Amino acid sequence: QVQLVESGGGLVQPGGSLRLSCAASGRGFGISTMAWYRQAPGKQRELVASITWGDNTVYADSVKGRFTISRDNGKSTMWLQMNNLQYEDTAVYYCNSNRGNWDWGQGTQVTVSS
Numbered sequence: 881q882v883q884l885v886e887s888g889g890g891l892v893q894p895g896g897s898l899r900l901s902c903a904a905s906g907r908g909f910g911i912s913t914m915a916w917y918r919q920a921p922g923k924q925r926e927l928v929a930s931i932t933w934g935d936n937t938v939y940a941d942s943v944k945g946r947f948t949i950s951r952d953n954g955k956s957t958m959w960l961q962m963n964n965l966q967y968e969d970t971a972v973y974y975c976n977s978n979r980g981n982w983d984w985g986q987g988t989q990v991t992v993s994s
Contacts, residue, residue: 882906882982884975889988896965902958902975910953913978916960918971930978965992
């Protein structure tokens with residue numbers, strides 16, 4: 881089992897940037913495809929981006945070209961660099977494996993507002 885702690889969220893104006901971090905403990909991070917998810921109020925959780933242990937990445941169309949996912953297996957840490965944030969990016973952001981099969985962390989709130 882892997883424990884996950886997300887951080888780095890906050891309030892940002894449209895067009896701004898944030899960098900989210902995901903710290904993992906326990907066995908499994910280094911060999912797993914990891915992902916960032918988000919859940920906006922009243923909506924289902926959706927996968928935003930994923931990254932394999934070999935750094936192959938996939939992005940949701942809504943964030944492609946604006947978000948960048950990265951990881952450091954030695955540090956069991958993953959990041960999500962979010963640029964040109966838009967109102968519709970407002971959500972709680974979570975990290976997990978790409979199957980979402982580990983216990984979910986608390987998430988980190990991202991609010992885009994002027």
